[in-house]
Amino acid sequence: MKKEVAMSENRFDFDTVIDRRGTNCGKWDTMDKKYGNTDLIHLGVADMDFPSPQPIRDVVHQCAEHGIFGYTDLGDDFYEGFMSWEKRMHHVDIKKEEIVFCPRINISAGICVGAFTEPGEEVILHTPAYGPLYEAISKNNRTVVKCGLKSQNGKYIMDLQQMEAQITEKTKMLLLCSPHNPVGRVWTKEELEAVGEFCIKHELLLFVDEIHGDITAPGVEFVSALSLSEEVRKRLIVASSPTKTFNIPGFILSYLIIPNQEYRAVVKREIDRIGMHNPTIFSAAVAGCAYQQCDDWYKAMLSYIDENDKFTRAYFAEKMPEFYIYPREGTYLLWMDYKELGCEEAELEKWFLEKAKVSVYMGTVFQEEGRGCIRLNIASPRKLLEEAYDRMYVAYCHIKKN
DSSP: OOOOOOOSSSSOOOSOOOOOSOOOTTTTHHHHHHOOOSSSEEOOSSSOOOOOOOHHHHHHHHHHHHHOOOOOOOHHHHHHHHHHHHHHHOOOOOOGEEEOOSSSSHHHHHHHHHHHOTTOOOOOOOOSSSSSHHHHHHHHTTTEEEEEEETTTTTTEEHHHHHHHHTTTEEEEEEESSSSSSOOOOOHHHHHHHHHHHHHHHHHHHEEEEETTOOTTTTTOOOOOSSSSSSHHTEEEEESSSSTTTTTTOOOOEEEOOOHHHHHHHHHHHHHTTTOOOOOOHHHHHHHHHHOOOOHHHHHHHHHHHHHHHHHEEEEHHHHHHHEEOOOOOOOOOEEGGGGOOOOOOHHHHHHIIIOOOOOGGGGGOOOHHHHEEEEOOOOOOHHHHHHHHHHHHHHHHHHHO
């Protein structure tokens, strides 16, 4: 990976390529070890190759300079900041008492599946699906009811008829990813209402992962499940986090919003039982700052991701047209169908790694329903994406020749 130094057109620099290797980085160092190659460009793991907002970095410096790193709790600045953010950005009113700290959404999903279902009972999950949501069900010895998303007119929709056909007396819960990872859909109010009515009809608990909710394409409005009717909210648990929004996943900070007091008490007991009481001192320090001081960075980041999206679509349309890129309504991830290439997943992955020297997530990482697609992370400096795509084009030419 070569270094590039180029200033962006505004005061936020998303163009400089920062070498993340040698920092125990999950996206780069861990993937190097996985593939046994330090010459790869990694576009798989879902975090950004951008520096986090300056106010967050300043708060971290202040916290470090204090020099005492004791047990810490989330302060009022976090609660006030998060509630204000949700009201400003998503028109949702949240009460402080509804917010429950839990360090990672993956942990939250596992806790909720374990707390509200019994071994052998069923949980619905739309596929292709983000792996940890699938594992939150399977590793708790519950049955995953895979309900495949349906590709219709070039984008994915939920198949409510299939959901109705698959439900049994053992089905107790539905896990929803909104916006959806990996396919990039932002579910509309009507789609969410239909899911809510489905859960009411069949007395299901609805767990919604909204970690990507702040990252949407231009003209697309994210609708939180918290905006649904009170009848839905009675059976609703929403998981959220600032980590995708402000590129701070290393702080390990997330929380649940649970309107139902009885559900909230159950989750709190489970968190207490396994001893997860406190955030880290650094995550507590940045939590309020992120939601109150970083709006400008956030808006500039969305604009840069959108330009990366346009650049990627134009590049592939011109040079690798067999890749169909699904519409990106949300997230900074692209879901790309390569079936027209006529090659198998193992063959394409080999070309990526050995010829292109680029790693992406192959579709079956998201269950068998993802076969024939790849997930590609575009939250990187454009020069880095361009280098990766140029490498991919070389591999593509080999595939076409053969």
